[in-house]
Amino acid sequence: MEKASFVSILSIIAILLFQTACEKRTVTPGETDWDAVKSIISENPDIFVLGFFGTDPETLFYREITESNADIEEGWLVKDDTSQPSPIIPYITLVWGDSLKGRFHYRLRGKSYEKPISSIALTKAYFEKWGDNFDPHRGWLLKRFSGTVINSVKTTRNPSILIIISEEVNDTLTEEVVKRLVRKDSTLVFGKGKQVTFVIEPSSDTSDFFLLHVKEGGDYQKIPFKSNGDGTFSASWITTSDPEIAQGYHHAIVDVVSRESVTDTTAEYDSKAWGIVYRIE
Numbered sequence: 580m581e582k583a584s585f586v587s588i589l590s591i592i593a594i595l596l597f598q599t600a601c602e603k604r605t606v607t608p609g610e611t612d613w614d615a616v617k618s619i620i621s622e623n624p625d626i627f628v629l630g631f632f633g634t635d636p637e638t639l640f641y642r643e644i645t646e647s648n649a650d651i652e653e654g655w656l657v658k659d660d661t662s663q664p665s666p667i668i669p670y671i672t673l674v675w676g677d678s679l680k681g682r683f684h685y686r687l688r689g690k691s692y693e694k695p696i697s698s699i700a701l702t703k704a705y706f707e708k709w710g711d712n713f714d715p716h717r718g719w720l721l722k723r724f725s726g727t728v729i730n731s732v733k734t735t736r737n738p739s740i741l742i743i744i745s746e747e748v749n750d751t752l753t754e755e756v757v758k759r760l761v762r763k764d765s766t767l768v769f770g771k772g773k774q775v776t777f778v779i780e781p782s783s784d785t786s787d788f789f790l791l792h793v794k795e796g797g798d799y800q801k802i803p804f805k806s807n808g809d810g811t812f813s814a815s816w817i818t819t820s821d822p823e824i825a826q827g828y829h830h831a832i833v834d835v836v837s838r839e840s841v842t843d844t845t846a847e848y849d850s851k852a853w854g855i856v857y858r859i860e
Contacts, residue, residue, distance in 0.1 A: 612656060615717040616671055616706050625828040626724055627675055627702055629854055632792035632799050632832050640685035640788075640841055642696055652676035652701065669708040671719070676701050679729075683848045685841045694840070694848050700729040702854075705760050726757040727830070727854030736835040736851040738789075739782035743767065743855075745775040757853045766828065767857040772820035777804075778813045779833060785810060788841065792832040795859070796824040799832075818859050825859035 620627045631644045654673030677700040682693045703725040710718025741752040748767055769775050777791055789804035791814035804812035819825050833853045839846035 610717065612671065612708075612717060612719065613651065613654070615719045616673065616704070616721075617651065619706070619716055619719060619721050620675060620704065623721065623828075625830070626856060627704075628677075629700060629727060629729075629830055629832065631679065632794075632834060632852070633790065633801060634799075635801060636684065638801065640683065640836070642681060642683055643693075644679055644681040644696070646680040647677055649675065649677040671706045671708075673704055673706075674701055675704055683840065687842060687844065692844055694844075696848050697732045698729055698850065700727050700854070701758075702727045703758060703760055721763065723760040723762055724856070725760050726856055727852075728754060728758060729832075729850070729852040729854065731848055731850040733847065734849055734851045736783045736787065736837055736849055737781065738779045738833050738835055738851065738853060740780040741833055741853065741855075742778040742780075743775065744778065745769050746773055748775075752853075752855070754853065757855065767855065768860050769818050769857055771818060771822070771825055771859055773818050774815055775818060775831075776813055776815040777831065777833060778807070778811050779804060780811045781835060783835065784838060785812075786838050788834075788836040788838065789814075790834040790836070791816070792834055793829070795819040795829050796821070828856050828858055831855045831857060 628649070631642060633642050634644070635641055652674040654671060656669070656671050658669045679696065679698045679700060681696045683696050684691065684693045686692070704721065705723035706719045707722050708718045709720055712718065737754070739753070743750045743752065747770055750767070779789060781787065781789065785806070789812050791802040791804060792799045793802065793816050794800070796819060800816060802814045802816055804814040806812055833855070835851045837846070837849035840848050840850065
């Protein structure tokens, strides 16, 4: 009898150990590769979520966003590539889009007005699978991402050229460069407590409103671009020197709003923005 009880106890222990091991490697029922990469995106808001810029009501104009629907606009999953001589690492390339709707509030001749906002923010991302389906996020890792381009419906505006100047950086960007995928460790890097200057050469009307929005920590700074007298405009800020705030990724947003959006009550909201991702070290 004692032998039978001992065997029964051993059997129960073995079953419990097996169940515990299985629980540690449980995959969320029905989770797909697309669910996994969306989860990674949700865990990286500094890269994929701009919140939205220019929402301070104590200014000439501001945006009130009432609807945001972020999701995958389009994507490709590649597990095998027969054109390659050897097996490749499975990868996913996608475009993350956020449809933004709300109200554009502005003041004209001492009166307050508003008009509807309809914009879409687009960011590219690239993932590789370096684990199995039992690993976190089914083994997917974020490897590359782009900056963000935000267009209002039927936008006619464009910063055209952006020159970035600091002690560490002297780069010229176009929209194609902003949309280009870069490695996580290859984003722009600025020093702590250093001045950074953005110079834009707009292809649209130079009487438009040009703003730089910078978020390091709490709220966005809203910095007007000032004319250099030669068709270019400049805006500068000093990066944070707080080590805790400096951690992670940040967005500097070059924002162009048509003058008619603010001075003509019958004109549609017309805006274009580039979200530039950077780090502080």
